[in-house]
Amino acid sequence: MEADLHETYGLDVGDHQLLTTRSWRWLRARILGLLASDTRITRKFAPEEEVARGAQHR
Secondary structure, eight states: OHHHHHHHHOOOTTOHHHHHHSOHHHHHHHHHHHHTSSOHHHHHHSOHHHHHHHHHTO
């Protein structure tokens, strides 16, 4: 998830200042965005045919 957050949104979750100035809602929205995209985390937890099907609907 950390790598996907960095690759997709340019977020460094090791940046303490970033995480203390943002809300959990803000972080949750980005994590849900990752799960709705073709990312490493989605490929890890979604069956391959579901990921392929999602790519066809874009």
